[in-house]
Amino acid sequence: xxxxxxxxxxxxxxxxxxxxxxxxxxxxxxxxxxxxxxxxxxxxxxxxxxxxxxxxxxxxxxxxxxxxxxxxxxxxxxxxxxxxxxxxxxxxxxxxxxxxxxxxxxxxxxxxxxxxxxxxxxxxxxxxxxxxxxxxxxxxxxxxxxxxxxxxxxxxxxxxxxxxxxxxxxxxxxxxxxxxxxxxxxxxxxxxxxxxxxxxxxxxxxxxxxxxxxxxxxxxxxxxxxxxxxxxxxxxxxxxxxxxxxxxxxxxx
Numbered sequence: 001x002x003x004x005x006x007x008x009x010x011x012x013x014x015x016x017x018x019x020x021x022x023x024x025x026x027x028x029x030x031x032x033x034x035x036x037x038x039x040x041x042x043x044x045x046x047x048x049x050x051x052x053x054x055x056x057x058x059x060x061x062x063x064x065x066x067x068x069x070x071x072x073x074x075x076x077x078x079x080x081x082x083x084x085x086x087x088x089x090x091x092x093x094x095x096x097x098x099x100x101x102x103x104x105x106x107x108x109x110x111x112x113x114x115x116x117x118x119x120x121x122x123x124x125x126x127x128x129x130x131x132x133x134x135x136x137x138x139x140x141x142x143x144x145x146x147x148x149x150x151x152x153x154x155x156x157x158x159x160x161x162x163x164x165x166x167x168x169x170x171x172x173x174x175x176x177x178x179x180x181x182x183x184x185x186x187x188x189x190x191x192x193x194x195x196x197x198x199x200x201x202x203x204x205x206x207x208x209x210x211x212x213x214x215x216x217x218x219x220x221x222x223x224x225x226x227x228x229x230x231x232x233x234x235x236x237x238x239x240x241x242x243x244x245x246x247x248x249x250x251x252x253x
Contacts, residue, residue: 007221007248008042012143012231013075013089013178013205016046016060018053020121023210029056033063035211042226045091047073050111050121052102061094069226072098073140074105078128080156080166085125087151088144088174090135093228101138108134132173141231143203144170146177147184150207168196175235177202182218182243201238218243 016032017025036044046057052074061070073091080086092101106112109126113119132142145152156167171192177200179185185202193199206216221242224230234240242248 005223007223007242008226009040009219010043010203010222010226010231011036011041011206011208011216011220012043012045012071012073012091012176012203013047013207014044015048015075015207015209016053016056018051018056019048019209021049021209024212027211029059030063032211033060033068035214037064037067039214041068043069043071043222043231045071045073045089047075047089047091049075050077050114050124052098052105054098054102057098069094071228071231072096072101076109076126076131077122077124077151078131079110079125080128080170083155084151086128086145086153086155086170088128088132088142089178090131090138090140090142091228091231092138092140095228096139101140104138105134128170129173141176141228141235142174143176143178144174145180146202147179147181147188149178149180149184152180171196171198171200174200176200179204179243185243199238201234201241202243203241204243218245219247221248223248 015022017027052072057070057072064070071091071094073089075087075089078086078088109131110124113124114121135142153167153170179202182204204218204220206214208214222234223240224233
């Protein structure tokens with residue numbers, strides 16, 4: 001079977017109990033996996049705030065029993081901002097040397113201030129472009145909040161000095177836009193992408209902080225092998241992503 005030709009549900013922004021603002025710390029790892037399996041999610045990226053919990057991710061991989069591909073990731077607060085700091089995410093291969101990657105990120109970004117200076121996770125702001133370069137150096141992919149998503153690049157208004165140019169620079173630095181609503185796609189496709197001469201794949205994710213209330217506004221379907229290499233394909237073929245409730249090409253009757 002050519003699994004690369006299959007549409008599957010992916011969730012590329014998902015938090016665990018390792019995030020400082022997770023709603024219920026008594027939740028178990030198996031509860032996370034069971035809910036994702038129930039929702040028929042085939043690939044999930046673990047993107048906790050300013051931490052890669054290597055032990056937890058390894059445990060989730062074991063518990064998934066290959067039913068779900070677990071991609072390690074991390075969510076950052078950036079030093080670039082409009083009304084709020086822009087949020088962005090690094091996602092890495094399921095076969096990554098996580099101890100090495102986390103060590104590099106923890107020591108080469110502002111995250112080092114959490115241990116070094118006792119800062120809280122939401123009190124450090126990582127340099128956007130330096131951190132994006134580091135993620136790419138470590139073999140990762142970068143998604144950034146866009147559209148009406150909370151802490152989006154659209155908080156950088158054109159009324160600010162060089163605001164439009166800054167947003168264009170960001171667009172060329174990242175790989176994926178994470179939207180707040182599927183309707184955000186139209187404006188990017190009609191106006192932004194033709195203007196900057198770059199097509200960027202757009203996804204919709206759960207950003208889940210409470211597995212007991214797991215929900216996605218609309219399903220994010222990706223037509224690729226359920227792996228990091230499959231994810232890399234959408235960078236070059238954005239049409240491999242569909243945001244809609246039903247499975248694409250679903251036959252009726």
